[in-house]
Amino acid sequence: MKNEENINADSSNMQELDQMRQQMALLKHSLDRQLVVSDKLMRQSMKGKLQWIKQMVWFEIIATPLLILFFVIEAMQLELSMGPEVMLAVILAVSVTADYIINVKRAPDFMAGTLVATQEQLLSMKRLRMWSFAINLPLSLIWAAWFIIDMYMRLPVGHVIDTAHSAALTGGIVGGSIGLVAGLVAAVVILRKMQKTNDSIIDQIKDLGGD
Structure with a gap:
């Protein structure tokens, strides 16, 4: 019984870790996109100043x-x-x-x-x-x-x-x-x-x- 409980606990922990990894990956992807958009807007602003x-x-x-x-x-x-x-x-x-x-x-x-x-x-x-x-x-x-x-x-x-x-x-x-x-x-x-x-x-x- 204890072995089954330990296995279930380990399985639950692995699922939580996987979910956290997925969330972190999504968050990183979102931040990367925001940085790219921000960089593009800043460059367009600089370009406009010389126009x-x-x-x-x-x-x-x-x-x-x-x-x-x-x-x-x-x-x-x-x-x-x-x-x-x-x-x-x-x-x-x-x-x-x-x-x-x-x-x-x-x-x-x-x-x-x-x-x-x-x-x-x-x-x-x-x-x-x-x-x-x-x-x-x-x-x-x-x-x-x-x-x-x-x-x-x-x-x-x-x-x-x-x-x-x-x-x-x-x-x-x-x-x-x-x-x-x-x-x-x-x-x-x-x-x-x-x-x-x-x-x-x-x-x-x-x-x-x-x-």
Whole structure:
């Protein structure tokens, strides 16, 4: 009798252990699924934060030919030399190409790869942006000075605004100077916003233990 009771007790204990193992397995599977879903949502959130930068780059690609065309037409109307326009076209082409490579082509694939690799790519994007800005800034200032000086040199002797042409030149000098300052401020603001966007995602990765 005692042997039967011991066997029944052992059998009951084994059943309880099996049930506990099954419950633990189900719980582990459920937690794994939640972690996968959570990781996917976090990666999608990171990807979304960079989306506005990519949209801005595509806007630059579309707007650049129109901007070059505007300056060429203005140069023809004001009888300016085409040197500044050629330089502007080269600067904008190089700048937009660099922006595309840095912010679109080299942007991390948030849905694949490790968070450590993603963090390194985001840091690399920040460094490359600073290099691009450091190169484009002096070139842009040289172009702006050349363009404004070209207009100034074509003003009539004494700089008397007595014709529509000289008035247009004077307006171009004033407008160009204001546009230069506004453009520099806008460029710095956009760069800072881009860098902060990367910093926000990097901080998010560090919070997840990706550093």
